[in-house]
Amino acid sequence: MNEKRHMGLRTLNRISNTTIYILLIIISVIWLLPFIFIVLQSFRVESTYQVGYVIPHEWGLQNYINLWNSDFKRWYLNTFIIALASAVLITVIQLCMSYTLSRFRFKLRGPMMRFMLILGMFPGMLTMIILYRVLSDLGLTQANAVPGLILVGVASSGMGYYVSKGFFDTIPKSLDEAARVDGATRFQVLYKIILPLAKPIVIYTILTAFMGPWGDFVFARYVAFGTSSGYNVAVGMYSWLTNDQIARMYTTFCAGGVIVAVPVTVLFLCLQKYYVEGVTGGAVKG
Amino acid sequence: MKHYSDLEFLRLSKGQRIGYKIGSFFYGIPRAIAGLFIKLWNLLKAAGLTVVREIQDICATFVKGDWKTKISFVIMGFGSLARGQALRGLLFLLFEVVFIGYMVVAGGHWLSLLPSLGKLGPTSEYNLVLDTYTTVYHDNSFKILLYGVLTIFFIIAFIYTWRVNVKQNKISEQILRSGKKLKGSKDDLRSMVDENFHATLLALPMTGIMVFTVMPIVFMVLVAFTNYDGAHNGFSNNLFTWVGLDNFNTLLSWSAGSGGGQSYSATFGEILVWTLIWAFLATFTNYFLGMGVAMMINKKGIRLKKMWRTILVMTVAIPQFISLLYVGKMFARNGLINLSLLNLGWIKEPLPFWENPTWARISVIVINIWVGIPYLMLITTGILMNIPADLYESARIDGANAWQQYRKITLPYMLFITGPYLLTSFTGNMNNFNVIYLLTGGAPTNPAASGAAGSVGYTDLLITWLFKITTGAESQYYLASVVGIMVFVVVAFISLVVYNVLPSIKNEEDYQ
Numbered sequence: 019m020n021e022k023r024h025m026g027l028r029t030l031n032r033i034s035n036t037t038i039y040i041l042l043i044i045i046s047v048i049w050l051l052p053f054i055f056i057v058l059q060s061f062r063v064e065s066t067y068q069v070g071y072v073i074p075h076e077w078g079l080q081n082y083i084n085l086w087n088s089d090f091k092r093w094y095l096n097t098f099i100i101a102l103a104s105a106v107l108i109t110v111i112q113l114c115m116s117y118t119l120s121r122f123r124f125k126l127r128g129p130m131m132r133f134m135l136i137l138g139m140f141p142g143m144l145t146m147i148i149l150y151r152v153l154s155d156l157g158l159t160q161a162n163a164v165p166g167l168i169l170v171g172v173a174s175s176g177m178g179y180y181v182s183k184g185f186f187d188t189i190p191k192s193l194d195e196a197a198r199v200d201g202a203t204r205f206q207v208l209y210k211i212i213l214p215l216a217k218p219i220v221i222y223t224i225l226t227a228f229m230g231p232w233g234d235f236v237f238a239r240y241v242a243f244g245t246s247s248g249y250n251v252a253v254g255m256y257s258w259l260t261n262d263q264i265a266r267m268y269t270t271f272c273a274g275g276v277i278v279a280v281p282v283t284v285l286f287l288c289l290q291k292y293y294v295e296g297v298t299g300g301a302v303k304g
Numbered sequence: 305m306k307h308y309s310d311l312e313f314l315r316l317s318k319g320q321r322i323g324y325k326i327g328s329f330f331y332g333i334p335r336a337i338a339g340l341f342i343k344l345w346n347l348l349k350a351a352g353l354t355v356v357r358e359i360q361d362i363c364a365t366f367v368k369g370d371w372k373t374k375i376s377f378v379i380m381g382f383g384s385l386a387r388g389q390a391l392r393g394l395l396f397l398l399f400e401v402v403f404i405g406y407m408v409v410a411g412g413h414w415l416s417l418l419p420s421l422g423k424l425g426p427t428s429e430y431n432l433v434l435d436t437y438t439t440v441y442h443d444n445s446f447k448i449l450l451y452g453v454l455t456i457f458f459i460i461a462f463i464y465t466w467r468v469n470v471k472q473n474k475i476s477e478q479i480l481r482s483g484k485k486l487k488g489s490k491d492d493l494r495s496m497v498d499e500n501f502h503a504t505l506l507a508l509p510m511t512g513i514m515v516f517t518v519m520p521i522v523f524m525v526l527v528a529f530t531n532y533d534g535a536h537n538g539f540s541n542n543l544f545t546w547v548g549l550d551n552f553n554t555l556l557s558w559s560a561g562s563g564g565g566q567s568y569s570a571t572f573g574e575i576l577v578w579t580l581i582w583a584f585l586a587t588f589t590n591y592f593l594g595m596g597v598a599m600m601i602n603k604k605g606i607r608l609k610k611m612w613r614t615i616l617v618m619t620v621a622i623p624q625f626i627s628l629l630y631v632g633k634m635f636a637r638n639g640l641i642n643l644s645l646l647n648l649g650w651i652k653e654p655l656p657f658w659e660n661p662t663w664a665r666i667s668v669i670v671i672n673i674w675v676g677i678p679y680l681m682l683i684t685t686g687i688l689m690n691i692p693a694d695l696y697e698s699a700r701i702d703g704a705n706a707w708q709q710y711r712k713i714t715l716p717y718m719l720f721i722t723g724p725y726l727l728t729s730f731t732g733n734m735n736n737f738n739v740i741y742l743l744t745g746g747a748p749t750n751p752a753a754s755g756a757a758g759s760v761g762y763t764d765l766l767i768t769w770l771f772k773i774t775t776g777a778e779s780q781y782y783l784a785s786v787v788g789i790m791v792f793v794v795v796a797f798i799s800l801v802v803y804n805v806l807p808s809i810k811n812e813e814d815y816q
Contacts, residue, residue, distance in 0.1 A: 031605070038600045045597060046615045049674070052631055053622065055640065068633065070643025111512065114505040122502035130510075137517055139795045141735050141767055144788035145520035147774055147781055151446060152520075173516035176509030203494075204501035233623035236737060236771065252625040256742075259629055268633070275626040286621030287614065294617075297679070298686030 053279075060272035067265040081273035089246045090274055093254040096164050097278075100231040100250060103168045108175040108227035109220065116179040117208060120186035121194065134177055142174075146240050153241060163241045163248035170237070175227070181296050185219040186212070222296030225289050232282055251278050336801050358467065365474045373473040380466060383473040387480070391489035396469050403462045411455040418452035421445040421530065422543040445538030445545070449530075453523055457514075527785040528552070534779035551786045566752050571760055572787075574750075576794070578665070579765045583733040586672050587726060593673060594680020595688075595718060599710075601681070602688050613685070616678035624675065628742035631671055632658075659748055661762035668763055672739050683725070684718065691717050727802050731795045735767045746772065766791050 055072055060081050062074035119131060149170055153159050158166030189212065197207045213220070235252040242248035249257075255274050258267035286293065308316070308324060316324060366377060376383035381396025417423075422443030431438045476486055487495075496504045528551055536544040558567050601612045619627065634640045635657040642654040657667045691714065699709050719726075740746065746761030746768050760769060766787055773784040 035603070035605055038603060038606055042600060042606075042612050046612065049616055049619050049678070052627065052634065053619070055634070056626070056630055068636070068639050068643065070640065070647040072640070072644075111509045115509045118502045118505045124502050134513070136796070137513075137521065139731070139792050139799065140521050141770065141788050141791045143735075143737065143767055143771055144524045144785065145517065147784070148450070148520045148523050149516065152450070170516055173512030176513045177517065203498040205497035208501075229621070229623070233625050233738075235625050235742070240775075252623065256625065256629065259633060264633070272630070275630065279622045279626055282623065283618055283621040287618065290614070290617060293620075294682055294686070297682050 056272045056275050056279075059269055060276050062269050066267065066269045068268055081269045082277075084270045085273050085277065088270070089249070089254060090251075090277075092247055093249045093251045094277070096248070097231055097250040097252075099164055100167055100171070100234075101228045104171055104175075104231055105224045105228040107168070107172040108230075109223045111172060111175050112179055112182055112223055112227075113216075113220065115176045116182035117186055117212065119179060120183045121191070121212075138177060143236065146237055149237075150240055159241050159248070160243070160245035161248050163238070163245070166241055167231075167234070167238055167250070171231070171234070182216075182219045182223055185216065185296070189215055218292050218295050221289055221292040225286070225293055226296070229282060229286065232278060333801060340800055361474075362467070362470055365470055369473060369477060373470075373477060376469060376473050380469045383469075383476060387476055387486055389476075389486055389489065389492070391492050392472065396465070396472075399462070399465055403458065406458065407455075410451070411458065414448055414451040414455050417443065417448045419546075421545045422448050422538070425543045426540060441539060443543060445530075445532070445536075445543045447539075449526060449538075450523060453519060453526065457519065524785050525789060527781055528789055530782055532781045533783075537779075547782075551782045555783065555786050555790070571750075571752075572790070575760065575764055575766055575769055576790075578762070579734055579767075582665075582669070582765060583730050583736075585669050586676070586733040586736065586739075587730045589669065589673050590676035590680050591722075591726065591729075594677045595684045595714075597677055598681045598684040598688055599714070602685060613681070616681055620678045620682070624738055625742055627675070628671075628739060631674070632743040635667060635671075658744055661748055661750075664744055664748055664763050668740060668743055671743060672736075675739065683722070687718060687721050688714070727799060731799060734765065734795060735791065736765065737767050737771065740765050740768050741771070766794075 058072055058074060061077050061079070062069075063078035063080040064074065064076040066081075119127060150159065153166040153170070156166070158169065193211055193215075194207050197211050198204075202210070231250065233252055234250060235256065238250045239253045239256070242250075242253060246254065251274065255271055255278075257263065258271045258274075307328075313321065313324065366374060372383040372386045379397070380400040381393035383393075384390075384396060385393030422445045424442040426439050426441045428437045429440045430436075479486055529546055529548060530544045531547045531550075532538060532544040536542040538544045554568055555572055556569050558569055597616070600606065601609055606612075636642070637654045637656075637659065641657075642651075645651045646654065656663050658664050695713050696709055699713060704712065740763055744761065744763045746759075746764035748762055750760050750762050750764075759772065764772070770784045770787045770791070773780050773787065
C-alpha cells in the first residue's frame with residue numbers, strides 16, 4: 019500500500035517535471051524567436067520589406083553594407099560616446115549620493131530623501147520642453163546633441179541612488195567605526211575600506227549606466243530632432259520604421275538591431291552575476 | 305465597522321474572513337486620507353513654529369552680539385574675518401557681492417517682469433539700414449519665467465546663507481567666551497574630507513538635481529498657470545501670460561473641446577481609467593507569471609537551471625527599442641504574423657492587432673508580459689531561494705499539496721518582501737512611455753476624442769498623451785503641464801494611500 023503510494027508520487031513528480039520542461043521549452047522559444055527572426059531577416063537580400071516567411075530565399079550581406087553606407091556609423095559612435103561618458107560620470111555621482119545617504123547622519127538627510135521621493139513622482143517627460151530650451155540656449159541641441167544628452171543624463175542621475183544605497187546599507191558600520199578609531203578620515207574610510215568591498219555594486223552601476231543610453235529614445239529624439247548627425251541609434255533607427263521608410267529600410271533595421279544588440283548582450287552576459295545581485299537587492303529593499 | 309480581535313477573526317468562516325479583509329481595507333482608506341491631512345497640518349504647524357523660532361534667535365543674536373556680529377548682519381562674513389577665520393569670511397563676503405551684483409545687473413529686472421511675463425512682444429519696425437520692415441524682439445516670456453524662477457531660487461539661497469552667517473557669529477562668540485580657540489582655514493579645508501565629508505560628496509549630485517530636475521519641475525508647474533503654447537511661444541510670435549486656473553478648468557470642464565466631439569474631461573477620464581487598468585494588469589500579470597516561471601526553474605529536479613535563466617536574461621540585455629519596435633511591426637497589418645497566417649491560409653483577412661481598440665489593448669498587455677517576465681523572474685528567483693526550506697517540509701508532512709504550499713507560504717512571503725517593489729512598479733507602469741509609444745504610438749485613434757489636443761488613441765496613457773500634446777502642431781504646453789500635475793497627483797495619492805494601508809495588511813498576512 020505504502021509502496022504503491024510512493025510509486026504514485028514518483029510518477030506524479032515525473033509528470034509534473036515533464037510538463038515543466040515542455041513549458042520551459044515553449045517559453046524559451048517564444049522569448050528567443052523574435053531575436054532569431056531579426057538575425058535571419060538581417061541577411062535577407064531579395065526584398066527589403068516585411069514578408070510572410072522567416073528564412074531568407076537569398077542570403078547576403080547587402081543590409082550590412084547599406085548600414086555602413088548610411089548615417090548609422092555616426093549614430094553608433096554618438097551612442098557609444100554617450101554610453102561611455104555616462105558609465106563613468108553617472109557611476110561617480112550615484113555612488114557619492116548613495117554612500118552619503120547610507121553612511122552619514124546629518125540634519126537634512128531625511129527631508130532630502132523625502133524630497134527626492136516626491137520629485138520622482140513627477141513625470142520626467144514634463145521637464146523635456148524646458149530642458150530642450152535651456153540646452154538650445156547653450157547650443158547643445160541638434161548637431162551638438164551628444165554633450166547635451168550627457169549633461170542632462172548625468173545631472174539628474176543622482177535621483178537613482180536606491181539600489182546602491184541598499185547595497186551600502188548591508189556593509190557593516192562597525193568597519194567604518196574601527197577605521198575611524200584608528201584615525202582614518204572619512205575620505206580614507208571610503209577610499210580604502212568601502213570601495214574595495216563595493217565592487218559588485220560599482221560594476222552594477224557602470225553596467226546599467228552604460229546600457230541605458232542604447233535605449234534612450236524620447237529625450238534624445240526631442241533634443242536632436244531633425245538633425246541626423248545628432249541622433250543616437252534608437253532615434254535614428256526609429257526613423258527607419260516610419261510609414262514612408264519601412265518598405266525600404268526594414269531589413270536594414272534588422273541588421274542595425276543585430277549590430278547594436280550583440281556587443282551590449284555579450285557585455286551583459288559576462289557581468290550577469292552583478293546585475294542579478296543588484297536587481298534582487300534593489301527590489302527587496304524597495 | 306466592527307473591529308475583530310485576532311481570536312474573533314480566526315473564528316470567522318472563510319468567506320467572512322475575506323469579506324472582513326476587503327472591508328477593513330476600504331474602511332482604512334478614509335482614515336488614511338484623514339491621517340494624511342492631519343500630518344500635513346502638523347507639518348505646516350511645525351514649519352511655522354520653526355520660522356518663528358528662527359526669527360527670535362536672529363533677534364536675540366543681534367541684541368546680545370558684539371559689534372563684529374552686528375556688522376555681520378549687513379556685511380556677511382565680517383565677523384569671521386575679524387575673528388581670524390579668513391576662508392569662511394571671504395566665502396560669505398564673496399557670495400554677498402555676487403548676489404548683490406546679480407540682483408542689480410539682472411535679477412531685479414527679471415523679477416520686476418515676472419508678474420506680467422513681459423509687456424511688449426515682437427514688433428515690426430522700419431529698418432533704415434536695410435530699408436525694409438524687420439521684426440524686432442523685445443520681451444521674452446520664456447526667459448522671464450525661467451530667470452524669474454532662478455532669481456527666486458537665488459534669493460532663497462541667499463537668505464539661507466545669511467542665516468548661516470548669523471548663526472556662525474553666535475557660535476563663534478560662544479566658543480570664544482568659553483575660552484576655546486576657533487577653527488582656522490586649514491581646519492575648515494580638512495573638515496571637507498572628514499566631518500563635513502557628506503557635504504563635499506553631495507555638492508555635485510545635488511547641484512545637478514537642483515538645476516536639471518527641481519528647477520524644470522518648478523518651471524513646468526508654473527506653466528500650468530499660463531497660456532504658453534505654439535501660438536504664444538513667448539518670443540517669436542506672442543508673449544504668454546498668467547491665466548490663473550483657466551487650464552485646470554479646461555481640462556476638468558464638461559463642455560466640448562475646440563474641435564467638437566467629447567469634452568476634455570471625458571477624454572481625460574477615459575485615458576486615466578485606461579492608464580490605471582493598464583498599470584494594474586501590467587504589474588500583476590508580470591508579477592505572477594514571472595514568479596511562476598521562476599518557480600518552475602527553481603523546482604527541485606529541473607535540470608539546466610542556468611541555461612533557462614540565461615535564455616530569459618539575455619532578452620533583458622537587448623535594448624528595448626529594438627525588441628519593442630520589431631515585435632510591434634511583427635504584429636502589424638502587413639507584418640510577419642499576419643502575412644504568414646495568410647500564406648498558410650489560416651485566415652482570410654489580416655488580424656487587427658493594432659487596428660481594433662480591444663485587440664490593441666490586449667496586444668500591448670501581452671507583449672508587455674513578454675518584455676517584463678525575464679526581469680521579474682530575476683527578481684523573484686533570489687527571493688524564492690531565501691524562503692526557508694523547512695517551511696515547505698513541515699507543510700508537506702502536514703499533507704499540504706502544492707497549491708496550498710503556494711497559497712500559504714510562497715505568496716505571503718513574496719508579497720511581504722516585494723510590497724514596496726509592487727508599488728513602484730505600478731507607478732512606473734503608469735508612466736511606461738516606451739512600451740506604449742514604441743508599440744502603438746497610442747493607436748488606434750479615438751474619433752470621439754478628436755476635440756482634445758493631440759490625436760488621442762485607445763492605447764494612449766496619460767504620459768503618451770502628454771508627449772503628443774507637446775509635440776503636436778498646436779503644442780499646448782500649458783495643457784501638458786496640467787496633465788503632468790494630474791499624473792503627479794494620482795501617483796502621489798496612490799503611493800500615500802498604499803503606504804498608509806500597507807502595514808495593516810502586512811500585519812494580517814504576517815508570516816513567522
